[in-house]
Amino acid sequence: xxxxxxxxxxxxxxxxxxxxxxxxxxxxxxxxxxxxxxxxxxxxxxxxxxxxxxxxxxxxxxxxxxxxxxxxxxxxxxxxxxxxxxxxxxxxxxxxxxxxxxxxxxxxxxxxxxxxxxxxxxxxxxxxxxxxxxxxxxxxxxxxxxxxxxxxxxxxxxxxxxxxxxxxxxxxxxxxxxxxxxxxxxxxxxxxxxxxxxxxxxxxxxxxxxxxxxxxxxxxxxxxxxxxxxxxxxxxxxxxxxxxxxxxxxxxxxxxxxxxxxxxxxxxxxxxxxxxxxxxxxxxxxxxxxxxxxxxxxxxxxxxxxxxxxxxxxxxxxxxxxxxxxxxxxxxxxx
Amino acid sequence: xxxxxxxxxxxxxxxxxxxxxxxxxxxxxxxxxxxxxxxxxxxxxxxxxxxxxxxxxxxxxxxxxxxxxxxxxxxxxxxxxxxxxxxxxxxxxxxxxxxxxxxxxxxxxxxxxxxxxxxxxxxxxxxxxxxxxxxxxxxxxxxxxxxxxxxxxxxxxxxxxxxxxxxxxxxxxxxxxxxxxxxxxxxxxxxxxxxxxxxxxxxxxxxxxxxxxxxxxxxxxxxxxxxxxxxxxxxxxxxxxxxxxxxxxxxxxxxxxxxxxxxxxxxxxxxxxxxxxxxxxxxxxxxxxxxxxxxxxxxxxxxxxxxxxxxxxxxxxxxxxxxxxxxxxxxxxxxx
Numbered sequence: 001x002x003x004x005x006x007x008x009x010x011x012x013x014x015x016x017x018x019x020x021x022x023x024x025x026x027x028x029x030x031x032x033x034x035x036x037x038x039x040x041x042x043x044x045x046x047x048x049x050x051x052x053x054x055x056x057x058x059x060x061x062x063x064x065x066x067x068x069x070x071x072x073x074x075x076x077x078x079x080x081x082x083x084x085x086x087x088x089x090x091x092x093x094x095x096x097x098x099x100x101x102x103x104x105x106x107x108x109x110x111x112x113x114x115x116x117x118x119x120x121x122x123x124x125x126x127x128x129x130x131x132x133x134x135x136x137x138x139x140x141x142x143x144x145x146x147x148x149x150x151x152x153x154x155x156x157x158x159x160x161x162x163x164x165x166x167x168x169x170x171x172x173x174x175x176x177x178x179x180x181x182x183x184x185x186x187x188x189x190x191x192x193x194x195x196x197x198x199x200x201x202x203x204x205x206x207x208x209x210x211x212x213x214x215x216x217x218x219x220x221x222x223x224x225x226x227x228x229x230x231x232x233x234x235x236x237x238x239x240x241x242x243x244x245x246x247x248x249x250x251x252x253x254x255x256x257x258x259x260x261x262x263x264x265x266x267x268x269x270x271x272x273x274x275x276x277x278x279x280x281x282x283x284x285x286x287x288x289x290x291x292x293x294x295x296x297x298x299x300x301x302x303x304x305x306x307x308x309x310x311x312x313x314x315x316x317x318x319x320x321x322x323x324x325x326x327x328x329x330x331x332x333x334x335x
Numbered sequence: 336x337x338x339x340x341x342x343x344x345x346x347x348x349x350x351x352x353x354x355x356x357x358x359x360x361x362x363x364x365x366x367x368x369x370x371x372x373x374x375x376x377x378x379x380x381x382x383x384x385x386x387x388x389x390x391x392x393x394x395x396x397x398x399x400x401x402x403x404x405x406x407x408x409x410x411x412x413x414x415x416x417x418x419x420x421x422x423x424x425x426x427x428x429x430x431x432x433x434x435x436x437x438x439x440x441x442x443x444x445x446x447x448x449x450x451x452x453x454x455x456x457x458x459x460x461x462x463x464x465x466x467x468x469x470x471x472x473x474x475x476x477x478x479x480x481x482x483x484x485x486x487x488x489x490x491x492x493x494x495x496x497x498x499x500x501x502x503x504x505x506x507x508x509x510x511x512x513x514x515x516x517x518x519x520x521x522x523x524x525x526x527x528x529x530x531x532x533x534x535x536x537x538x539x540x541x542x543x544x545x546x547x548x549x550x551x552x553x554x555x556x557x558x559x560x561x562x563x564x565x566x567x568x569x570x571x572x573x574x575x576x577x578x579x580x581x582x583x584x585x586x587x588x589x590x591x592x593x594x595x596x597x598x599x600x601x602x603x604x605x606x607x608x609x610x611x612x613x614x615x616x617x618x619x620x621x622x623x624x625x626x627x628x629x630x631x632x633x634x635x636x637x638x639x640x641x642x643x644x645x646x647x648x649x650x651x652x653x654x655x656x657x658x659x660x661x662x663x664x665x666x667x668x669x670x671x
Contacts, residue, residue, distance in 0.1 A: 061575045094577030101576075106569040111591045111667060121577045156667035172577075 008212050009035040009058070009097075009180055014072030016053055018285075019065060025285040027053050029236045029293075031072070032312055035180060040206060040213045042227035042244070044220065044259070046282055050236040051216045055182040058214075059093050076180075095125035098173035102185040104165035108157040115153030118172045125176045140171035144201050163194035167201065174205060180212045187222065199226055220263050224248060229318070232256045235283055235293040237309075243318040252321040254298050292324065300325040341663060345656050356648040357409065357641075361402050364640045371635045375418050392418070405641070414645070415638035419631065424642035427627060432646055433517025434504060435623035438615065439608045440518070441539050442547035446604060450551045451597065454558025459585055461563060469555060476552025481611065485545045485618035492541060500538050502620035509534050542619040546612055550604040557600050561593035568592075595666050602658035606651035 016028035028050045035041050043051050056062045057069055058081065074081040081092065101107045109117060118137040119130065128136065134153065141149035144167040157165055166186055173181060183202065187195040203226045206213045215227060223230055223244065230247045232240040232255065240253040251257045258278035280297035283289055289296050295305040302325060310322040372389035373380070380388075389395045393404060408415055414424035457469040493501035504519050505511060512522040512531050520539065523532035565571065566589050574584045616625030624643055631639030663669050 059576055061572060090578040090580060092578070093575070094579075099573075099576040101569060101573065103569050107573045109570040109574070109588050109592070111665065112588075113667075120579070124578060158668050169573075 006037045007034045008037045008076070010073075010075045011054070011058070012073045012075070014054070014057060014074065015070040016050070016057055016062065016067060017070045018067050020286065023286040026288060027067075027236050027285055028057070029288075030309075031233075031236070031238045033231055033238060033241070035212050035214055036229075037179075037212055038206075038210045039228040040203065040215055040226055042223040042230040043214055043216045043233065044218055044223055044230060045233035046218065048282060048285075049233045050285075051233055052184050054233070055099065055184050055214060055216055058180075058182060059097060059099060060089055061093070061099075091125070094121050094173070094178075095176045096178055097180045097182065098176070098178045099182040099184065100166070100169045100173050100186045102188050104162045104169060104186075104189060105157075107169055108165055110157050112156075113153065114155055114157065114160070114168050118153070118168070118175060121172055122175050136175055137171070140175045141168070143174075143205060144168075144171045145197075146171070161194075162190055163198060166190060166198050170198070170202060170205070174209065174211065177209065178211060180214065181206065182214045182216075184216045185218075186215075188217070188219070195222075202226070220259060232259065235288055236285055237293055238312065238322060239294065240319075240321045240323075241312070242315075242320070246319050250319075252315055252319065252326045253294075253323045254300055254325070255294050258297075292322075298325075338660075338663060342660055345659055349652050349656060352652055353645075353649065356645065356652075357406055358402070360641050360644045360648070361405055362398070364637055364644070365398060365401075367632075367635060369635045371418060371637060374635045409645075414642040417631070417636050417639045419634040419636040419639065424638045427639065428624075428642055428646055429517065431622065431624045431627045434519075434621060435609065435612050435616065435625065436650070437518035437520060438539065438542055438546060438612050438621060438623060439605065441520075441543035442550070442608050442612075443601070443605060445543055445547040446551045446554050446608075447601065450554030451558050454555045454597075455562055455585065455590065457555065457559040458562030458566060466559075469559070473552035473555045476548045477556075479548065481545060481549070481614050482618060484548060485542075485615060488541050488545055489618070499541050501541070504538050504622065505531070505534055506538075542615050542621050545618070546608060546615040549611075550600075550608060553604070554597065554600060558593060558597050561596045562589055565589040565592040591665065595662070598658055598661050598665065602655045605654045606647070609647050609650060 011031060011033045014028055014031045015026070018025040018027050031050070031054060033041075033043075033054070043054065045051050053062055053067070058074055060069070060081065062069070069082060072082065076092070076097070079088075081089065084092075108114070112120075115134065115137060118140070119133040122128065122133040122136050123130070126133075126136075137153060138149050141152055146152050146164065146167055152160070152164070152168070157168075160168065169186070186202070187198050190198060199222065202213065202215075205211070215223075217223060227244050230240075230242060230244050231238060232247075232253065234255045240247070240251070240256045242252075247256065248260060251260050255278070258276070261276040262278065264275055278297055283293060283296065289306070291307050292298070292305045292310050295301045298305065304324045308324070310324050312320045312322045314320050315326075370385075372385050372392065372394050375392070376385045376388050386395075393401060396404075405415065412425065414428070416422065417424055417427060420427075453469050453472070457466045460466050489501050492499045500506065509531055512519060512526045512528050512535075515522050515525050519535035520532055523529075523535055562585075566585070571584060571589060574588050579588070612621075612623060613625035613628060615621065616623045617629075624646075627639065628643045630636070631643065
């Protein structure tokens with residue numbers, strides 16, 4: 001895919017299966033994605049398209065059973081995260097690669113104080129005294145602009161608001177100085193105003209500390225606000241990866257175009273009353289459509305789309321797409 | 336200290352509860368049909384003798400007056416004299432209650448010491464062989480009547496295998512340890528008499544297991560289901576994503592959360608165990624409160640019945656007070 005810039009984490013042909021009562025769900029199908037040092041990479045797609053599973057697969061924390069990583073590699077610093085031992089993996093989790101989740105209300109353990117939980121993670125990955133761990137925790141809470149951080153350390157999660165808890169999560173997950181933060185819809189459950197604050201904190205800290213962020217969301221507005229690049233997923237497949245301005249101005253894949261058209265107001269004042277929606281529904285993952293999984297809903301469908309799975313091809317330097325109808329030979333990808 | 340104030344306040348709440356208990360116990364035991372004066376005097380006593388006894392025991396007074404006399408005695412630590420054996424009830428309690436308490440505590444230790452690890456194991460190995468075996472073990476426990484279980488245990492371990500003693504608290508040849516608490520195992524330990532301790536422990540195994548089995552099974556189920564609930568929570572995923580080991584996640588993060596329902600059940604079980612001890616004591620000839628109470632009821636020995644019931648209520652109330660205090664430590668969302 002992208003050949004410039006230092007690649008931090010490289011996912012190749014990742015396939016994940018979930019055993020369900022209805023059959024084997026092919027939740028991720030040969031997904032490829034590169035995350036570069038210091039960038040904020042948005043990962044968008046509808047609910048159930050496999051965004052969260054992709055992020056959890058990187059940390060190997062998908063519930064298993066029923067989930068199983070069937071194939072692929074995830075290279076990080078010369079190691080394949082899918083091959084290393086569980087013990088080695090635990091040293092990566094929360095330390096080199098950490099993750100924050102959608103639900104700040106339930107992501108912290110209700111029976112331990114904030115300080116207790118933060119110190120536990122800090123002392124798990126760093127050889128520091130309890131006092132030093134407290135100092136690091138305090139410092140991190142200050143960096144996420146927590147009012148009265150010393151008091152917050154002694155508080156329990158139920159005593160904090162959703163926004164504060166999510167800031168605690170950010171502080172906790174950045175406390176070991178990771179290379180990569182997987183943020184799984186970290187602002188979806190928050191009020192819009194709080195969402196703005198948390199996003200600002202996340203972007204500032206990522207910039208200051210040079211942490212790469214994989215930012216999962218289905219909010220295109222948030223993507224436009226904080227991401228450097230965007231990856232678009234549909235029904236377990238990666239369909240398009242592009243630099244953020246490029247994606248919004250010249251979306252190539254029909255699904256991406258549909259997504260952008262569905263943003264309220266994106267079509268200008270005239271379109272305000274008729275909100276665009278992509279026809280059809282997301283296919284089930286147990287028996288997904290052959291070939292390109294988007295073809296039943298696609299306006300540009302051709303015969304080849306129902307037979308062959310499209311591979312990622314480079315439109316140009318910072319834009320890849322997996323589509324039979326909008327490859328580099330065609331003009332329609334460019335405005 | 337807020338927690339100390341909370342404990343004190345809870346202790347004060349105990350007083351009205353106990354007062355209510357005395358009222359209930361007193362009036363309900365007097366609702367038992369029968370004439371205690373006649374019981375004391377015997378079937379062949381003359382009408383005059385019966386009336387004499389009625390007067391001398393204060394049984395001719397109206398019930399509210401009798402109740403007031405009972406309560407005024409109670410606050411001075413006087414539970415009255417047994418109608419049956421004419422000894423002060425307090426003395427009887429001193430003799431018999433420790434044996435029952437010892438049996439109950441031993442059963443409780445078994446419940447927690449076996450039930451909690453089994454429940455955790457079943458939750459972690461959910462739907463695997465371990466879980467299924469645990470399920471069989473606990474379904475058997477919940478559905479087995481104590482009297483049948485007791486007899487089967489005696490048959491197997493005492494009569495057929497001869498591994499464990501079948502009755503009493505000590506072998507006949509063994510001297511009881513000097514009395515501090517009245518619980519032989521504890522007293523033997525305090526006195527450093529290891530042989531006596533071993534002997535007492537040997538005797539308590541069968542009755543304690545028999546008594547505990549039902550609640551052991553219930554606690555296993557509760558721990559299993561609450562652990563499974565907690566292990567599915569988001570904060571467990573957070574803990575995994577933070578690189579914590581599975582042992583710490585299960586035994587620290589999940590277990591502390593699952594303790595909250597477990598402690599509730601434990602508190603309730605304790606009272607049930609004390610009440611249930613009566614049956615177990617009968618089967619294993621355990622010289623506790625069980626036989627004493629049954630005899631008291633047969634003789635309409637009101638002071639004896641009320642003394643026992645009050646002691647059980649007191650223990651029950653204190654155990655649940657302890658549970659509430661443990662709650663405050665376990666669950667930070669409880670305001671105190």
